[in-house]
Amino acid sequence: MKRALNFNAGPAALPEDVLKRAQSEWLNIDNTGMSVMELSHRSDTFETIHNHAIQTLKELMDIPENYDVLFLQGGASLQFSMIPMNLLKADSLADYVLTGSWSEKALQEAKKIGTTRVVASTKDVNYTSIPKLSDIVYNQDAAYLHITSNNTIYGTQWNVFPDTKNVPLVADMSSDILSKKIDVSKFGLIYAGAQKNLGPSGITVVIIRKDLISDSLDEIPTMLNYHTHQASNSLYNTPPTLAIYLLSLVLDWAKDLGGITKIEENNAKKAELLYHAIDSSDGFYQGHAKPDSRSYMNVTFTLPNKEIEQEFLQKAKDAGFIGLNGHRSVGGCRASIYNAVPLEHCQELADFMKNFKKTYQNREKTLFNA
Template sequence: MMKRIYNFNAGPAMLPLEVLQEVQSELLDLQGSGMSILEMSHRAPIYEKINAEAEADIKELLGLGDDYCVLFMGGGASLQFSMVPMNFLGAGQTAAYAVTSNFSDKAVKEAEKVGKVVIPFSSKAEKYDRVPQPGEIRLPENCAYLHITANNTIEGTEYSVYPETGAVPLIADMSSDILSKPIPAEKFSLIYAGVQKNIGPAGAVAVIARKKFIEGRSKALHSMLNYETHLDNGSLYNTPPAFAVYIVGKVAKWLKAQGGLVMMEQRNAAKAKIVYDVIDMYPDFFRGFAKTGSRSLMNVTFGLPTEALEKRFAVEAEELGMGGLKGHRSVGGLRASIYNAMPLAGCEKLAEFMEAFYKIHK
């Protein structure tokens, strides 16, 4: 018998069961080709169509037109930490980074190897418990771009309102909340997202960008590190992470079938409320990490009165079919990642367990 748990891991994370079943049915013979997607050339017409449809569906979900592109690349978000400044931080310019997490701090370290960086906002002193509120960020003169981390997976914080940057390009790492809610995508010059948290398996990063922003890159850049190379070749300059892109394409179609991003935001907000309500009901026991106004709909982070209780909570939850609740090693505590594929029933089961655990150990 098949055994499926409620997978609360932060990434690689839960995928829609319908998508996995469809992938399973096609794994040995994709569309009558006699081959698996794992064996197929990226130059094959079947794969070229998969790639093109994935791009088109993501743009449709975000409400973007032909002036934007979606590129599928390797290296994950960590490679983007380097590619962004290499492509867009010119001589005599300054890059601005809002530092709200361990990951945005890593992005700063890579950008500093390329050029001048300023940090107009940081919550590091408060252990990254919030994101900036409107008006808190002041950009420097001759600013090349502002970089933000839209959702902070480790700490459980998320932007609900994005900064206003005027003519300064806005760039975002959306690895853990991509396609989880409607966003004003046209505000961004470039968005990148490792797909393994919310829309796919490990192995690919999606880069969503205004074409004019990408065009005209320096010819001195190494070809694979130049966004224009990937734009000019439709993500097929080299062999792409084909299996990951194939699944991202199926998840995009699944999101459309669910009613799009408006419906997903409603579901995600309802799921998060179920868990946060328990935290708020017993604040001396379940100690929420994020400030209330910065709470993530994707990653709910909290601690218990002792580390021993936290370990016991994670073990007992796993015995009940709820895995991946241990917090990140840099923060500790507990974390429930409730991405698009997590059903409402999973959050309800977690909340019931939290209440039962509280009654025993309060």
């Protein structure tokens, strides 16, 4: 069976090796005579899978000892509320940097919990760039500074992060976690929905500095309190066992591949192929993001007009490319090239883009001369 050329924004491509291993263990995991979905989450077999996923993520990301890794549910969207519930005290405020739709949503939820402030935004330029660090003037007494590290809709990404010193830096890394090396110690909290780089939908990873977890916040609902999940090793209630198992396999795959160093190298090659196709098109393809803010995860672009875009998307679909439509809120085109998307698929897309441009322009020239 030929695999799809999958450029979906999320849920997104998973490594083929991971899917094959899961298939081979589907009916009998670790000689239990059961699928992983049938295991008790309190069983020794599942506990081993669960802890292995935590330890492998810590190893791959070089997570310091003073951080906990939590496996939660509700997606990154629930974290928009959990973060202010746990970190934003009544007498404090939280600072937010707006770089796209998801940071806007995070801000709107935080406003329901406490006092917030927008300290930088690129909304006035249609989110085509990331703010300069010098333009981010955050409050030295802020409960935290929130950013979204990669913006899937607009195709922008932070290349350098603010050094917030004593103010916890909180980052939504749903779409670029594990895609490049970062210094986790510079962050107070990192959260990410798994369905782009880490595994299937249904699980959210939270990496949180231990001192930010309070066990005295009785007013917070039990399931929304980080301490609940820290104290129970993320097993307070029944977790998404299949998603955690597949996360564990994806992390093993990443480790076997060569870790984040190799992944980052691969991602750069993939992005460069597509950005070269855009930049060398003499304006036929127009990238949304400014060059110094371009995402290596989501390549967004437009064509000369809506009619040509629709023709491009239809012919791409006919050729086996999946998920190239831009987000419904902005239109255009988008190629999501997360860790599991093979380099070869990006080369095929780059070639398709070049051939489509050539074919279209030759056709238009023929019609003009007719």
